[in-house]
Amino acid sequence: MLKLLRGKRILLLFAMLATLLAGCSEDASPLNPKATQGQEQLNLMILSLVIMVIVVVVVFAISVYVLVKFRARKGDKSIPKQVEGNHKLEIIWTVIPIILLTILAVPTVGYTFKHDQNLSQNPDAIKVQVVAHQFWWEFNYPELGIFSAQEVVMPVGKDISFELTSADVNHSFWIPGLGGKKDTNPGLTSYMHLTPMEIGTYKGKCAELCGPSHALMDFKAHVVTEEEFAAWVADMQTPPEEELAEAMEAEDLAAGEALFRENCISCHAIQPDGRSPVAPHLNGFSERDFVAGILNNTEENVKEWIADPNAIKPGTLMPKVDLSEEELDQLTQYLLQLK
Ligand SMILES: [Cu+2]
Numbered sequence: 570m571l572k573l574l575r576g577k578r579i580l581l582l583f584a585m586l587a588t589l590l591a592g593c594s595e596d597a598s599p600l601n602p603k604a605t606q607g608q609e610q611l612n613l614m615i616l617s618l619v620i621m622v623i624v625v626v627v628v629f630a631i632s633v634y635v636l637v638k639f640r641a642r643k644g645d646k647s648i649p650k651q652v653e654g655n656h657k658l659e660i661i662w663t664v665i666p667i668i669l670l671t672i673l674a675v676p677t678v679g680y681t682f683k684h685d686q687n688l689s690q691n692p693d694a695i696k697v698q699v700v701a702h703q704f705w706w707e708f709n710y711p712e713l714g715i716f717s718a719q720e721v722v723m724p725v726g727k728d729i730s731f732e733l734t735s736a737d738v739n740h741s742f743w744i745p746g747l748g749g750k751k752d753t754n755p756g757l758t759s760y761m762h763l764t765p766m767e768i769g770t771y772k773g774k775c776a777e778l779c780g781p782s783h784a785l786m787d788f789k790a791h792v793v794t795e796e797e798f799a800a801w802v803a804d805m806q807t808p809p810e811e812e813l814a815e816a817m818e819a820e821d822l823a824a825g826e827a828l829f830r831e832n833c834i835s836c837h838a839i840q841p842d843g844r845s846p847v848a849p850h851l852n853g854f855s856e857r858d859f860v861a862g863i864l865n866n867t868e869e870n871v872k873e874w875i876a877d878p879n880a881i882k883p884g885t886l887m888p889k890v891d892l893s894e895e896e897l898d899q900l901t902q903y904l905l906q907l908k
Contacts, residue, residue, distance in 0.1 A: 620672065695723065696710065696712050698734075701734075702735075703885075704782040704884070705718060706788045707846075717805065717853065719788050719857055723798070724793060725792050733753040747763050812907075875897060
């Protein structure tokens with residue numbers, strides 16, 4: 570009975586593990602990658618797993634065979650024949666690991682150099698400058714004259730060359746569903762590249778403990794068609810006034826704009842051609858899926874964020890600004906018109 574129970578419990582555990590793993594495979598992840606580099610990294614993992622499994626199976630099979638065949642039989646007290654220095658065996662167990670390690674080493678070294686290539690001078694690659702901040706991400710496209718933050722947009726099937734650096738402490742740039750991560754270091758520029766193969770939105774993370782809100786330092790990677798990318802680029806290059814003027818005919822955004830100029834523009838840029846080095850650039854803010862990388866971009870959440878950023882991201886460098894409920898409303902209406 571006890572044994573049966575134990576058996577059932579193990580079955581339950583396996584069922585739970587299977588559900589968990591099945592849950593993982595739906596989303597893009599290192600085990601279900603959607604970029605060439607992630608796929609190649611997964612292939613390397615599979616290759617090493619296959620080799621390991623073969624070694625384990627063969628070694629266990631031989632061990633079991635030897636244990637059974639050469640076990641001490643009842644009443645047999647004789648000392649077995651002592652063999653050592655079998656030339657043939659020693660050559661076999663030296664040569665086989667050399668072959669296995671070579672099979673592992675050749676593609677591993679090959680891909681390591683391939684993935685470490687610097688594509689920043691490649692005219693076909695889209696260049697994205699990534700600056701990590703406590704606790705947000707700046708994404709600029711120097712060749713396109715675009716400054717943005719929090720959500721990186723990439724055309725599918727193109728090489729994207731990331732130029733990585735940090736404005737404060739060490740962070741690490743990681744889009745698990747697309748491919749391996751790389752540290753961003755203050756005062757140092759490093760490079761990595763990804764070639765996204767499937768349209769979709771992927772989670773991005775900071776993978777280096779960087780302060781109290783490190784775990785909330787999320788961003789999104791949007792992989793879109795070439796046409797959508799071109800439309801986004803054109804939109805981001807347009808000064809917000811043009812769209813605001815249109816929106817202002819429908820509703821009164823003047824109060825919100827004045828509040829923004831008074832309290833916020835010292836940190837947040839909204840003009841397409843100006844870098845915003847201390848706070849996320851807000852051009853195109855209304856198109857972002859999230860506020861501060863973590864809250865769904867709804868009116869409610871924008872207000873909640875402005876009212877007390879530190880309550881949402883402890884240690885954030887955005888200060889709390891004293892605003893009345895009405896002013897909060899006006900500011901939020903204005904922000905949600907930044908297309
Ligand atoms: Cu970080």
